[in-house]
Amino acid sequence: MSAVFNNATLSAVIGHGKSYSETLQSVMLHQPQLNRMEQYWAAWYSYMDNDVLATGLMFFVLHEFMYFFRCLPWAIIDQIPFFRRYKLQPTKIPSAKEQWYCLKSVLLSHFLVEAIPIWTFHPMCQKLGISVSVPFPTLKTMALQISLFFILEDTWHYWAHRLFHYGIFYKYIHKQHHRYAAPFGLAAEYAHPVETLSLGFGTVGMPILYVLYTGNLHLFTLCLWITLRLFQAVDSHSGYDFPWSLNKFLPFWAGAEHHDLHHHYFIGNYASSFRWWDYSLDTEAGPEAKAEREERMKRKAEEKAKKAN
Ligand SMILES: [Zn+2]
Numbered sequence: 396m397s398a399v400f401n402n403a404t405l406s407a408v409i410g411h412g413k414s415y416s417e418t419l420q421s422v423m424l425h426q427p428q429l430n431r432m433e434q435y436w437a438a439w440y441s442y443m444d445n446d447v448l449a450t451g452l453m454f455f456v457l458h459e460f461m462y463f464f465r466c467l468p469w470a471i472i473d474q475i476p477f478f479r480r481y482k483l484q485p486t487k488i489p490s491a492k493e494q495w496y497c498l499k500s501v502l503l504s505h506f507l508v509e510a511i512p513i514w515t516f517h518p519m520c521q522k523l524g525i526s527v528s529v530p531f532p533t534l535k536t537m538a539l540q541i542s543l544f545f546i547l548e549d550t551w552h553y554w555a556h557r558l559f560h561y562g563i564f565y566k567y568i569h570k571q572h573h574r575y576a577a578p579f580g581l582a583a584e585y586a587h588p589v590e591t592l593s594l595g596f597g598t599v600g601m602p603i604l605y606v607l608y609t610g611n612l613h614l615f616t617l618c619l620w621i622t623l624r625l626f627q628a629v630d631s632h633s634g635y636d637f638p639w640s641l642n643k644f645l646p647f648w649a650g651a652e653h654h655d656l657h658h659h660y661f662i663g664n665y666a667s668s669f670r671w672w673d674y675s676l677d678t679e680a681g682p683e684a685k686a687e688r689e690e691r692m693k694r695k696a697e698e699k700a701k702k703a704n
Pocket residue numbers: 556560569573657
């Protein structure tokens with residue numbers, strides 16, 4: 396029996412084994428107070444009547460759909476000359492062949508790396524106390540948790556990514572991701588499996604640590620978080636910076652401009668979502684940041700010399 400309803404009688408009344416739309420009708424009839432999203436969610440778990448498979452399949456489909464759905468507009472924009480003016484490296488438009496190669500490689504690694512989590516994800520959620528039941532938490536709770544995950548993931552990403560730029564880590568693992576000096580959306584997940592797992596820890600591991608500490612997390616919040624994190628990763632690899640890009644309104648948001656420089660210069664700008672780590676630890680990439688850094692060093696040296704006199 397599914398854990399989507401905390402009430403066995405209700406689960407029995409709603410039933411399963413019919414078609415998905417029949418199950419949905421039944422949920423709507425017996426649980427009219429739920430919002431539409433909660434009804435779809437409850438119908439899915441009731442219809443599947445196997446929470447392990449319901450969660451595993453849902454996560455797999457969510458990842459594939461959201462990733463490629465978000466990559467598609469960028470692949471189309473690449474074909475439209477009008478948008479060239481917003482391209483960060485306008486002379487480097489990825490060829491169809493390059494994009495096709497990247498797509499095949501990402502798909503293959505998704506199927507290889509994610510076949511196991513389909514079966515293990517739900518049992519892990521149960522052990523950790525991640526809830527799948529309806530109703531969902533309030534919007535405020537979800538927003539606060541997701542904001543925290545963004546901050547924690549960015550911190551993990553900064554340090555792990557910086558480490559990946561050292562010697563053997565770069566040579567044997569991270570170099571694969573740097574195949575594209577001018578990235579495009581699909582390249583976001585083009586990486587060595589070791590990199591996918593270790594940088595992915597920021598996305599999946601941080602919520603796990605959170606729920607271990609607080610005991611309070613819903614699987615739907617996790618779905619939203621992973622979707623937003625995917626969008627952030629794809630967008631930061633898009634290669635386009637528009638006047639309406641998020642970093643124009645939130646100056647601490649990294650965006651494509653930040654990560655494109657990382658791919659271009661292979662050094663600096665290690666964080667994923669925000670600019671504060673690179674700013675405060677002086678690891679910003681690009682000629683402008685380098686000039687500013689040198690200027691700062693010069694000023695410091697001059698002040699030191701003045702003091703010494
Ligand atoms: Zn890198």
